Amino acid sequence: MKPEANLTGLFVPLVTPFTDDLRLTPDALARLADEALVGGARGLVALGTTAEAATLTTDEKRAVIRICSAACRAHGAPLIVGVGTNDTAAAVTTLQELAQSGDVTAALVPTPPYTRPGEAGTLAHFTALAEQGGLPLVVYDIPYRTGQTLSTSSLTALGHLPQVVGVKYATGVIDAAAMELLGSPVPDFAVLGGDDAVISPLLAAGARGGILASANVRTADFAELISLWQRDATGPARRLGAELARLSAALFAEPNPAVIKGVLHAQGRIPSPAVRLPLLAASAHSVGRAADLAASRAAHQEAAA
Numbered sequence: 239m240k241p242e243a244n245l246t247g248l249f250v251p252l253v254t255p256f257t258d259d260l261r262l263t264p265d266a267l268a269r270l271a272d273e274a275l276v277g278g279a280r281g282l283v284a285l286g287t288t289a290e291a292a293t294l295t296t297d298e299k300r301a302v303i304r305i306c307s308a309a310c311r312a313h314g315a316p317l318i319v320g321v322g323t324n325d326t327a328a329a330v331t332t333l334q335e336l337a338q339s340g341d342v343t344a345a346l347v348p349t350p351p352y353t354r355p356g357e358a359g360t361l362a363h364f365t366a367l368a369e370q371g372g373l374p375l376v377v378y379d380i381p382y383r384t385g386q387t388l389s390t391s392s393l394t395a396l397g398h399l400p401q402v403v404g405v406k407y408a409t410g411v412i413d414a415a416a417m418e419l420l421g422s423p424v425p426d427f428a429v430l431g432g433d434d435a436v437i438s439p440l441l442a443a444g445a446r447g448g449i450l451a452s453a454n455v456r457t458a459d460f461a462e463l464i465s466l467w468q469r470d471a472t473g474p475a476r477r478l479g480a481e482l483a484r485l486s487a488a489l490f491a492e493p494n495p496a497v498i499k500g501v502l503h504a505q506g507r508i509p510s511p512a513v514r515l516p517l518l519a520a521s522a523h524s525v526g527r528a529a530d531l532a533a534s535r536a537a538h539q540e541a542a543a
């Protein structure tokens with residue numbers, strides 16, 4: 239029997255707020271975590287791509303997990319932690335350490351990047367993690383970052399592993415493979431959308447929720463979008479989905495999370511828009527355009543009230 243992970247709804251992969259001189263700001267991160275959960279997120283994702291996890295020190299990663307764990311405990315929400323590596327043994331060690339904390343619901347693990355071990359190697363990788371890691375796993379299928387595409391049959395095989403409870407599906411397209419995966423769901427294996435701009439049609443096709451970086455900016459609206467599709471409120475869902483797709487496109491106009499951080503800073507929610515190299519801060523044009531789109535629905539709601 240698979241572990242109960244309850245991966246339905248919106249999961250927000252939080253940014254990591256820095257000061258202008260690139261120091262972690264724990265208070266700002268704690269506020270973002272609380273705001274996301276109050277705003278309608280089902281849970282949080284720590285140490286994802288959006289968190290700039292690759293540039294964080296070991297101590298900073300521990301601090302991020304500690305802060306996000308505290309917020310999730312306070313709200314009774316699940317916490318997913320990113321574990322990104324193409325070293326199977328190192329990933330097992332990290333998973334075992336996370337499992338010992340008792341606060342982590344699942345780990346978000348990409349297909350081994352850069353190495354491109356093939357589908358058989360990928361299945362062996364996740365089998366080892368499932369058998370030895372001690373945590374439920376969410377497979378992160380994002381071929382444009384990992385350099386490797388997974389077939390529907392491979393995802394289905396992964397979904398049958400006892401500890402694999404879901405997939406963050408971020409292939410960038412809604413195609414025949416996506417329809418096949420959603421049309422023949424594996425029991426207790428949640429398909430969560432991971433491409434923000436196309437989350438609405440993926441939800442319409444049967445995805446159970448999403449892990450969406452854009453939801454750092456408008457958490458309540460992305461949570462509402464998921465709820466609308468779950469209630470079969472197709473008209474409002476299509477309209478909101480189209481609006482949020484425009485916002486997501488603007489937020490990803492430059493490498494993630496530069497524009498998102500720029501908007502959060504413009505909103506006064508984080509102390510600086512700073513990102514760590516090799517990322518560069520987003521341009522004023524990109525931030526301004528995204529900030530305008532982020533504010534449009536809030537202004538409409540105020541006028542309607």
